[in-house]
Amino acid sequence: MTKIGYARVSTSDQDCRLQEEALRQAGCDVIRSEKRSGTSTKGREELDTVLSFLRPGDILVVTKIDRLARSLADLLKIVEGLQATGAALQAIDQPVDTSSAAGKAFLQMLGVFAEFETNLRRERQMEGISAAKARGVYRGRPPKIDAEEIRRLKDEGVGASDIAKRLKIARASVYRVLGDAPATTKAGETA
Template sequence: MNATPATPASPSRIGYARVSTDDQNLDLQRDALKASGCATIYEEHASGKNTERPELSHCLKALRAGDTLVVWRLDRLGRSLQDLVRIVGELESRGIGFESLTERIEASSTTGKLVFHLFAALAEFERNLIRERTFAGLKAARARGRKGGRPPKLDARQVREIRALLKDPHVRVIDVAKRYKISRATLYKHVGSVVPVREG
């Protein structure tokens, strides 16, 4: 008996909606996505700066070749221009379409591809600007005699003072840390372990 081959699933339009906080309403995005033909919508309450977006992860995993990811607006998907370009590029490599309703962009169309090529160029431009500013800042700091990175919280004189204080068995580490407005971890990082001197 010959088995009947399974009918391949038809392409789906899957929506993704996001608001920044729990007190914002998803109704506007939800209604627009449903009107555009999305039967399934993944909904997220998370800041655009938040790297943890579990519903977006579930949504991206659910998409199959031929499907289309639909968002109400571009900033609902990407945390930044670079993030947006990266996500859409990954979708394209998997054979998945992308559409943004507000901007009327379809990544699979000729115009949509042109827009995202422009976005990619802008993202690269932004990365180069940040890199140049960082290098310029480090060069200026070196010219003033400082190395890159955060300045130390304690200078050499303060380290000597703390070591002298901690040699007194009646002085508590937490009190010394408060006095210098640092954490105990920072204190130990700069001073190390100091054994109190006990009078015999």
């Protein structure tokens, strides 16, 4: 049985050292760390690495479940993968051990609360943005696409592909601004 630790923080100004120390004290032979958001498992290369080298009987150890996943769907997907491998999951600061029925139930409850917390944070953020817009403080991200420049180039006879290259944008964006759908050939390719 090998204990493999996984530590994660969300931003570059945060540090994994406390988690790594706790994982070492829990007896982890290998520890992988990364600085990535936990709202998705996409792009979390260290997590992918850890999951790929777990073997039957191994234990994936985290300090808290939210270090592993912030959505119940992602958490359950990870746990199902562990179970298929024959590995287990333990959380140091929470009574989670997927080798027992009680541990599995507690894990699912924690996953629900982690997802709930993420949704609440998103709602508060959207409320803050709405309030800032109402006060005229927040205007959103400035548009990257200059619609007037696209129309001017089109009026000069420049084609959509050349406009896209000149403005360093996708050709689909040019078509969207112009309100034109690209002509398609029989094979479904754009002309």
